[in-house]
Every structure is written in structure tokens, then in C-alpha cells.
Amino acid sequence: MPVHHAACSCGQLSAVAQADPGRISICHCLACQRRSGSVFAVQARFPADSVTIQGRSTAYVRVGDEGGRARFHFCPVCGDTVYYTPEAQPDAVAIPVGAFADPSFPPRHVSVYEERMHPWVGLPADIEHHP
Known part of the structure; x- marks a missing residue:
């Protein structure tokens, strides 16, 4: 059974996923750009019952x-x-791939909101592309 450990920078909040991600996506929407502070965000979705959270969090919808x-x-x-x-x-929990701090984490499957993709971003042709 694969185990993936994610955590914040200070280590106070963590998530452990005991499953392979069902979907790994690159999102170019403006909300993800703002949230991530980057030109896109990459996240992995797991079944909720495979994820254990430890620590305190503040939530924002x-x-x-x-x-x-x-x-x-x-x-x-x-x-x-x-x-x-x-x-x-x-029934899903999404975790930003960067929170795993694991360069061997599985690659992305799909790219979404590409109409908002910055023109200088290049993506592999072997993934699903959605405008």
C-alpha cells in the first residue's frame, strides 16, 4: 500500500494518504493561480477515507x-x-503536490482551464488537455 506524506512548512499540519492518487491535475484557473502564488497549481486527489489529517487548520471556502x-x-x-x-x-481530499515535497511523486494526468494558461508555459503532449 503506497503512503504519501504531506505537510506545511512548519510541520504543524500534515496529511497522510494511504492510497495512490485517483487524479493528478494541473489547474490554470485564476483562483488556483492566486491560491498557489504561481501561474498554475498541481494537486492530487485521494479517496477521503484514505487520508489522515493531523494538526490544526484554518479553513477558507x-x-x-x-x-x-x-x-x-x-x-x-x-x-x-x-x-x-x-x-x-x-468523498475526495485534494492535496497540493508541492506539500509532499517529493520529486518522485507520480506525474500529472490532466491540465484544465488552459484558456487561462500563461502563454510561456509548456506542457507535455501526453496528458489530457482541457480548455
Whole structure:
């Protein structure tokens, strides 16, 4: 059984996923750009019953570009987002791939909201591309 450990910068908030991710996606939506502080965000989705959370979090409900809502949980000490729960997928927990700090983490499957992708970003052709 694979085990993936994610944590915030200070280590106070962590998530352990005891499963392979069902989906790993790159999102170029404006909400993810703001949330991540980068030109896109990469996240892995796991079955909720495979994820154990430890530590305190502060939550913020973010509304995405198309109106979907997700509850983002971040560390009240260092501010890093460690996980979120999409309202439309109550049985899933999404974890930003950077929170794993693991260069061997599995690669992405899909790229979404590409109409908002910065023109200088290049992505592999072997993944699903969605405007």
C-alpha cells in the first residue's frame, strides 16, 4: 500500500494518504493561480477515507472560476495550504503536490482551464488537455 506524506512548512499540519492518487491535475484557473502564488497549481486527489489529517487548520471556502466551491485548509502558523475538499466531490481530499515535497511523486494526468494558461508555459503532449 503506497503512503504519501504531506505537510506545511512548519510541520504543524500534515496529511497522510494511504492510497495512490485517483487524479493528478494541473489547474490554470485564476483562483488556483492566486491560491498557489504561481501561474498554475498541481494537486492530487485521494479517496477521503484514505487520508489522515493531523494538526490544526484554518479553513477558507473558495469559489472557482465556474462557481464550484472547495474548502481549503491551511496552517494557522505558516499559512501553507495542505489539503482541500471539493464540495462537488465529498468523498475526495485534494492535496497540493508541492506539500509532499517529493520529486518522485507520480506525474500529472490532466491540465484544465488552459484558456487561462500563461502563454510561456509548456506542457507535455501526453496528458489530457482541457480548455
